[in-house]
Amino acid sequence: MSRKVRADIHLDAIVHNYRLAKAQAPTTMAAAIVKANAYGHGAVPVARALANDADAFGVACIEEAMELREAGLRQPIILLEGFFDADELPLIAEHGFWPVLHSEHQVRWLEQFSSPARFPVWLKLDTGMHRLGVAPDQVESLVARLRQCEVVSEVLLMTHFARSDEPSLPMTRDQLGCFDRVAAQLGLGASLSNSAAVMAWPEAHRQWLRPGIMLYGATPFGESNPVADQLRAGMTLSSEIIAVREVPAGETVGYGATFSCDRTRRIGTVAMGYGDGYPRHARNGTPVLVEGVRTSLAGRVSMDMLTVDLTDIPQADIGSRVELWGQRLPVSEVAQWCDTIPYTLLTCLTPRVPRVYSD
Numbered sequence: 001m002s003r004k005v006r007a008d009i010h011l012d013a014i015v016h017n018y019r020l021a022k023a024q025a026p027t028t029m030a031a032a033i034v035k036a037n038a039y040g041h042g043a044v045p046v047a048r049a050l051a052n053d054a055d056a057f058g059v060a061c062i063e064e065a066m067e068l069r070e071a072g073l074r075q076p077i078i079l080l081e082g083f084f085d086a087d088e089l090p091l092i093a094e095h096g097f098w099p100v101l102h103s104e105h106q107v108r109w110l111e112q113f114s115s116p117a118r119f120p121v122w123l124k125l126d127t128g129m130h131r132l133g134v135a136p137d138q139v140e141s142l143v144a145r146l147r148q149c150e151v152v153s154e155v156l157l158m159t160h161f162a163r164s165d166e167p168s169l170p171m172t173r174d175q176l177g178c179f180d181r182v183a184a185q186l187g188l189g190a191s192l193s194n195s196a197a198v199m200a201w202p203e204a205h206r207q208w209l210r211p212g213i214m215l216y217g218a219t220p221f222g223e224s225n226p227v228a229d230q231l232r233a234g235m236t237l238s239s240e241i242i243a244v245r246e247v248p249a250g251e252t253v254g255y256g257a258t259f260s261c262d263r264t265r266r267i268g269t270v271a272m273g274y275g276d277g278y279p280r281h282a283r284n285g286t287p288v289l290v291e292g293v294r295t296s297l298a299g300r301v302s303m304d305m306l307t308v309d310l311t312d313i314p315q316a317d318i319g320s321r322v323e324l325w326g327q328r329l330p331v332s333e334v335a336q337w338c339d340t341i342p343y344t345l346l347t348c349l350t351p352r353v354p355r356v357y358s359d
């Protein structure tokens with residue numbers, strides 16, 4: 001291959017992380033969330049690696065679900081936003097997908113649909129995030145209607161947390177309280193926990209976990225967490241140095257001249273840029289590893305290249321390996337330097353970056 005950009009995907013680490021999620025609640029089921037191409041890691045290879053472990057998969061839409069079915073995966077697949085149009089219902093019934101119902105109109109469409117096949121549905125309750133979900137006072141009547149639907153085999157109640165990654169704040173407890181008040185009389189299975197709640201909110205585990213980001217080895221927390229500390233990176237993003245130069249004191253590097261050399265600095269140019277998904281808003285000082293040694297960005301990221309400071313790494317030269325994030329440099333640490341979260345860095349990796357799988 002000419003250009004040496006690559007994302008190594010560590011399938012064994014992803015399996016380890018799924019098992020770590022399950023170990024937090026051994027009697028609970030867990031849907032491995034593989035939406036958005038498994039957060040950039042490749043939905044089909046990730047799902048295949050998890051096929052012997054995962055109780056179910058979770059995706060954002062029917063196209064993502066079909067991709068897994070067509071690859072031969074047999075698990076239940078949860079459609080996290082349900083169906084966007086009633087014409088998806090025949091495929092849902094045929095393939096046994098489990099739609100989330102977040103709004104009354106979806107229940108109405110289900111009532112008007114008939115099929116010999118039956119499937120479970122997850123009714124989503126809005127407990128305070130105010131993005132998707134039915135209001136608490138609608139739940140009882142909607143559950144009653146769903147129990148009358150010929151295609152519904154089972155109803156499960158779910159909700160989603162807005163701030164479970166900030167365990168010291170009261171909002172998650174408030175959302176839990178709201179959920180429990182509504183669920184109390186209904187006797188339904190429940191699913192509340194994203195990765196942060198899997199790791200920090202055991203009282204939210206219930207019947208089904210929904211771990212996403214933790215499968216890929218990235219922590220959702222801004223601080224250390226004893227479970228998150230055991231995660232293993234699912235991806236190592238790397239490339240090579242393609243040019244090296246000495247830049248004299250007072251000169252600048254890159255577009256916008258944002259990096260000035262305080263003294264003569266040895267600058268390496270790396271084949272990696274925002275055209276690969278490495279964020280342009282990564283600041284000067286964002287950590288990178290060159291030959292395994294930590295150094296930092298020097299100058300603005302361009303489309304196909306970025307520049308790093310090699311002054312203190314004399315052994316670095318053309319062809320030296322550069323790690324942008326991975327097993328030795330957490331993607332969540334890089335994300336903080338980019339004023340973003342690891343989710344965006346992983347999902348925004350472009351198709352130009354070859355994914356190389358190992359297990």
Ligand SMILES: *Cc1c(COP(=O)(O)O)cnc(C)c1O
Binds near residue numbers: 033080194211212214
């Ligand atoms: C994406 C998603 C998850 C997974 O969230 P993470 O923070 O990545 O663990 C869980 N539940 C729903 C409804 C989601 O959309």
